[in-house]
Amino acid sequence: MLASTAADVGEAFAKIASRPCSVDTKLDGIRIQVHKQGADVSVFTRSLDDITSRLPEAVTTAQALPVDSVILDGEAILVDASGRPRPFQETASHTSTQQVRSPKGVTRGLRVFFFDCLHVDGVDLIDEPLSVRLDRLDRLLPAAVVVPRLVTADRLAAQQFFAQAVAAGQEGVVVKASTAPYDAGRRGAGWVKVKPRAHPRPRGARRRVGQRQTSGAAVEHPPRRPRQLRRLRHARQDVQGHDGRDACLADRTLPLAGGVAGRSRREKSDRSKSSRSPSTGCSARRATPAGWR
Numbered sequence: 078m079l080a081s082t083a084a085d086v087g088e089a090f091a092k093i094a095s096r097p098c099s100v101d102t103k104l105d106g107i108r109i110q111v112h113k114q115g116a117d118v119s120v121f122t123r124s125l126d127d128i129t130s131r132l133p134e135a136v137t138t139a140q141a142l143p144v145d146s147v148i149l150d151g152e153a154i155l156v157d158a159s160g161r162p163r164p165f166q167e168t169a170s171h172t173s174t175q176q177v178r179s180p181k182g183v184t185r186g187l188r189v190f191f192f193d194c195l196h197v198d199g200v201d202l203i204d205e206p207l208s209v210r211l212d213r214l215d216r217l218l219p220a221a222v223v224v225p226r227l228v229t230a231d232r233l234a235a236q237q238f239f240a241q242a243v244a245a246g247q248e249g250v251v252v253k254a255s256t257a258p259y260d261a262g263r264r265g266a267g268w269v270k271v272k273p274r275a276h277p278r279p280r281g282a283r284r285r286v287g288q289r290q291t292s293g294a295a296v297e298h299p300p301r302r303p304r305q306l307r308r309l310r311h312a313r314q315d316v317q318g319h320d321g322r323d324a325c326l327a328d329r330t331l332p333l334a335g336g337v338a339g340r341s342r343r344e345k346s347d348r349s350k351s352s353r354s355p356s357t358g359c360s361a362r363r364a365t366p367a368g369w370r
Contacts (some may be wrong), residue, residue: 078150078260080251080268086236089252089269096230098252099207100238101192104224105165105173105248106154109189113139113147113207115250122172131172135189138222144198147217151191151224158186161246167199187364194225195259203259207267243273 083089090098109132112119118139120129129136132153138149155163156172171187194214195203202210212222227238239250249272258266 078268079264080270081264081266083252083269083271084274085240086250086252086271087232089271090232090235092269093252093254095254095256097228097232097255098235099211099255100227100229100235101251101253102225102242102247103249103251103272104152104154104190105162106152106168106190109135109151109153111135111147111149111151111189111191112114113142113144115145116140128172132187132189134187138189142217144217146198147194147195148196149191149214149218150193151189152196153187153189156186156188172256188222190222190224191218192226193259203261206256207253208255217291239271248272334342 081092083092086100109128110121110124112121118129119138120128120132120135122128135151135153139149153168153172155168167272168187191214192211193207195201195216197213197217202213211226225242227235229235229238235250236254241250242250249270252269252271254267260267
């Protein structure tokens with residue numbers, strides 16, 4: 078489930094009719110979904126990559142739970158010695174490679190936090206209201222690995238919670254309807270995210286699409302290139318991807334731009350060839366984590 082956006086907490090409350098609301102801290106990490114079945118644990122990203130071997134912290138947390146099967150929705154984020162979050166790019170770099178060295182003089186540690194429970198011991202919870210899912214989450218997990226949250230009907234209290242989250246280095250908050258089910262794969266009205274409207278971002282933090290950073294202020298890019306040129310550029314990037322899935326995307330995009338050269342570049346990629354299905358020419362479809370179909 079994905080969140081829509083609002084300019085401030087007041088607007089987010091206006092979009093959600095039910096009270097009270099759950100106001101979750103929005104971490105600037107990578108979204109993960111953890112699946113446990115017996116002793117087996119798998120960790121997936123939103124792009125369906127299996128990063129189990131790169132997140133032993135998530136595996137250890139899941140294996141310690143007193144249940145046979147569970148599916149948890151959460152985030153992984155790097156923090157420094159004081160517990161303050163590191164820039165997003167460092168988290169992304171850490172989870173994209175097996176080993177990442179910390180910059181000299183910087184002590185970092187990866188933490189996992191969970192904000193939703195979708196399944197427990199054979200019982201699917203995605204159709205249950207958020208309040209029920211949070212109750213199961215709180216009874217199942219230690220508080221140290223649950224995303225900080227405030228359940229309130231008071232906008233002022235929610236605004237203060239938002240200010241505290243931003244001051245602690247977090248990205249903002251997500252205001253959630255307590256009666257909303259888990260709307261799998263959709264950007265529903267039951268979740269509304271709120272970020273600071275204008276503030277200097279720390280080095281390495283993510284920026285909004287279509288903006289660049291100049292002296293701490295976000296400014297618009299110059300006019301974008303014609304769509305056909307953008308398609309060709311994106312197709313060439315896809316061809317240079319690391320698996321057959323990217324090459325399949327390029328096959329659908331290249332005819333629009335007439336790019337024959339891109340296909341020859343793709344054919345030279347041994348990794349793309351090896352990951353393809355002999356019957357379709359595309360990479361084998363991987364299992365989709367629950368909630369992202």
